[in-house]
Amino acid sequence: MPKHRAPPDRTKRPLGAARLDELALAYVARFATSRAKLTRYLSRKIRESEWTDEVDAVAACEAVADRMERLQFLDDRQYAVMRAGAMTRRGLGVRRVKAQLYVDGIAAADSGEAIETAEASAEASAVGFARRRRFGPFARRPADDPKLRERQIAAFLRAGHSMTLARRILAITPGDEAALAALDDDAGLD
Secondary structure, three states: OOOOOOOOOOOOOOOOOHHHHHHHHHHHHHHOOOOOHHHHHHHHHHHHHHEEEOHHHHHHHHHHHHHHHHOOOOHHHHHHHHHHHHHHOOOHHHHHHHHHHOOOOOOHHHHHHHHHHHHOHHHHHHHHHHHOOOOOHOOOOOOOHHHHHHHHHHHHHHHOHHHHHHHHHOOOOOOOOHHHHHHHHOOOOO
């Protein structure tokens, strides 16, 4: 006979400034995050709970974020560099990196270095994307179908790469070792 679980308790649990600090500490210990993402997380926890402290909930949330920055658990500039590097290594382009940093709440002053790095490695990132997806010179056979080529270009654009870079990579036919070597040299790949 199956065991029946008790329904979850849907009442709002009490939450104070001390518990909010514990939640923030657990969050930054588990995830690399930005100040804005931490603040959103804490705000959600406040909405889901019953605030019991005399201090204003929003002020407590900002105070916890300030404390995490003072303790150097949060660094938006370092987070932006780490996030942009991970995205470019996955083959995503500059536009996607900029969009993600904006969503993560990184200010333009903190994201400048990360975006410059992503722009410098844009070509290598696009080549890596084509290699993983087996597009252009990495395909098993040439893409003669115009609809397939358009879908591949669309995939490049969704990944945040420029149209000219996508067309340049897709113009190389599979097996063209000289063009592939030139592309690798331009991208700075070995």
